[in-house]
Amino acid sequence: MRTNAEPAASTPEPTSPSTEIRRLAARATDDRAALDAFLDSQLVAHVAVAEGETPIVVPMGYARDGDRILLHGSTGGGFALRAAARRRVLAVSVAALDGIVFARSLFDSSMNYRSAVVYGVPEIVPAEEADAALVAIAERLMPGRAAELRGNRRKEIAATRVLAVPIERFAMKVRSGPPSAAPDDDPDVWAGVVPLATVAGEPVPAADVPVGAPLPASVARAAGHA
Template sequence: MSTNAALSATERTRIRRLPERAGSDRDELYAILDAGRLCHLGVIVDGSPRVLPTGYGRDGDTLYLHGSTGAVSLRAEEICVTVTHLDGLVLARSVFHHSMNYRSAVIYGRPHLVTDPSEKLAGLRAVVEQLTPGRWDTARRPTRKELAATAVLALPLDEASVKTRQGPPGDDEEDYALDVWAGVLPVTQSFGVPVPDPLLRPGIPYDGV
């Protein structure tokens, strides 16, 4: 989905520190979300902040989160969701100018608990496909009992910000004469060799990503 529509501009989404790194359109937001598998869900529970790693999935302009129906964190009236990709460590000639290359997205909003059965399945499918593309069509679908034990939240992508940094270090002019290595150490994430379940029947091949 590509809209090229501008991202929302609110007090919470305005980038104050290094605003030149802020993203400007929704395609950038979608790309960051679609490239990730783990988000951090920020909520206030009993007056205290709580940040939890959570699986998610995107379907159009909606972000879906899931968890146990007993999870207090999924009952919050307002939440903040962040997704971050670390692309490189930026080593400068001075300690002060060390940095990171990254892509990040922050979404604020009031989620709603999904109760419609068809949307709930669609939300769970989005989460499963985000983590393991193609798996929804090969694994067993959830039973009615499993669905009853699972909560799905829908968060609209109405209020979001994007911030990225790419490129080499930016040292002070006088430091370029120092005999100190400077540059970028790229950071990549990759999958290892699949490890079969000890109870897997012989002859079933791995069919994942």
């Protein structure tokens, strides 16, 4: 089963019709616009740093802001803040599972996915830019919400740290489309793809929201009403 989204090994694979199809199906790209579109479609990254021989990896909310990725960390907490202090590279990994690929053999069964890893040395966003960075992260998670709420307070801004990871290097890989075919596949076996997608459900109001209160535009949009 080819469920591994690792960047292609440097060893060339033997060429065969089956290999050709696989190469078309799961391909690496260095298209920066494709990277940006993918990053902007997702909300959670797995952020990794090497501390000695031990890897640390933590899921975090993120937002791309031009040529950098903003990450939200709590004051005083955090491997990512330590990485910034020590000028260590962070790896920011994002993946979306788009489908389960039912081939005619287990060997060719697979997943459709988009994945990207961005590498960069993080910097702490300076205090005078922290408010704008927090709003930028919120706008990605909840577009339009910031305008519906009071502004961030000074103490709230002081209680958070935003890290910016410059997009210095990246690797992106996508598999899409039908299963790979092999010449000796049994044609009587069904083959194809079961697509997967993330969908929003109906908003659940907090207990103190009056029954029948209208949804704000940002919530309606997040729930797919708009």
